[in-house]
Amino acid sequence: MISEFLLSLGTLDQLKASICFFLGLLVIFKLSQYLIVNQFQKIAKETKNDFDNFLVSIFSKANWIVFLVFSLFIATKFLNLNEGVNSVINYLTLVTLIVIVTNFLQKLIEHLALKKIKKNEEEGKKTDASIVRTLSFIAGWGIWIIAILLILQNSGVNIGALLAGAGILGIAIAFALKEVLSDLFACLSIYLDKPFEVGDYIVIDSKKKGTIKKIGLRTTRLQTLRGEELVVSNRNLTDSSLYNYKRMEKRRVSFEVYVDGKTSAAKLEKGKKLIAHIIEKQENAEPSKTSITSFNGKTWTYEIVYYVNSRSYNKYLIAHEEILLALKKAFEKEKIKFETDIQKIIVKNN
Numbered sequence: 001m002i003s004e005f006l007l008s009l010g011t012l013d014q015l016k017a018s019i020c021f022f023l024g025l026l027v028i029f030k031l032s033q034y035l036i037v038n039q040f041q042k043i044a045k046e047t048k049n050d051f052d053n054f055l056v057s058i059f060s061k062a063n064w065i066v067f068l069v070f071s072l073f074i075a076t077k078f079l080n081l082n083e084g085v086n087s088v089i090n091y092l093t094l095v096t097l098i099v100i101v102t103n104f105l106q107k108l109i110e111h112l113a114l115k116k117i118k119k120n121e122e123e124g125k126k127t128d129a130s131i132v133r134t135l136s137f138i139a140g141w142g143i144w145i146i147a148i149l150l151i152l153q154n155s156g157v158n159i160g161a162l163l164a165g166a167g168i169l170g171i172a173i174a175f176a177l178k179e180v181l182s183d184l185f186a187c188l189s190i191y192l193d194k195p196f197e198v199g200d201y202i203v204i205d206s207k208k209k210g211t212i213k214k215i216g217l218r219t220t221r222l223q224t225l226r227g228e229e230l231v232v233s234n235r236n237l238t239d240s241s242l243y244n245y246k247r248m249e250k251r252r253v254s255f256e257v258y259v260d261g262k263t264s265a266a267k268l269e270k271g272k273k274l275i276a277h278i279i280e281k282q283e284n285a286e287p288s289k290t291s292i293t294s295f296n297g298k299t300w301t302y303e304i305v306y307y308v309n310s311r312s313y314n315k316y317l318i319a320h321e322e323i324l325l326a327l328k329k330a331f332e333k334e335k336i337k338f339e340t341d342i343q344k345i346i347v348k349n350n
Helices: 002-009 014-047 049-060 063-080 081-122 127-154 159-176 178-193 235-240 265-281 313-333
Strands: 201-204 208-215 219-222 230-233 243-244 251-260 285-295 299-308
Touching: 002 201, 014 049, 014 081, 063 081, 081 127, 127 178, 127 313, 178 235, 178 299, 201 299, 208 230, 219 235, 230 235, 243 251, 251 265, 265 299, 299 313
Parallel strands: none
Antiparallel strands: 201 208, 201 243, 208 219, 219 230, 251 299, 285 299
């Protein structure tokens, strides 16, 4: 009975050729794997590119099951297999090929994500690694979902109805997890657009302010100047107006000085020169303008604008303090009297 079955597959010569090809292909595949891995290992030692090491790890993990399937697929072409058996072997080979390609793409994404994290660490960029890992995780699952759909489609399953049902379920889940998904997409937006990074000092809507300590999947954590931890949802961050003080090349400072209305024109001119000279003497300061902007009968007003050539808030505070103290000493020496009785009328348009 067995002999009759074998004879139905082909002649004796065809059976022998098929078996020889099957065993020969197993040996060739395994030998090729050995040679390829050794060659890539030699190349990897001579180059700084870590992609060689990635390929070595991929080829070295190829197992006998893969070799058996492809050897069986090629060897059976010498036999007279019926349509059903031939279809099963073709389907098994296709599934194996899809799994191999999908696994390679997933490993490639993980490799690139790890490389990105290491590069950021070497460059001193403190971008939160959890974002990169999450993106690579989502991309990996997305590839596997596509692979499963391809396998189901080739097995005769109507994936159109399956996708329609999955779409309805996805919409229901999206409505239920609306806020969570909004924060996750905001996290993705923060990572791609990079409006700020860990270590940046930001101000949110001119109210909340602090230094970025951690960018999470749902929330971003800031440390305020007083030391508290401020937790803000990523959705609120992307929907708000942000001031990133670490990104500015220099800081503009504007303030006013009021002097007595009886001060002579000569002393007012002298005051302007003193202010400009004091700012010029500061190491990190650059004068912009000093103008007498108003006189109300009792008070002369100087408007002073200068730049601090640093994004550091501490350097700004030190420079501004030194300028104010030097200004007081210089005006007292020149007997330019400050006006302390200042009244302002603020008109608001409703």
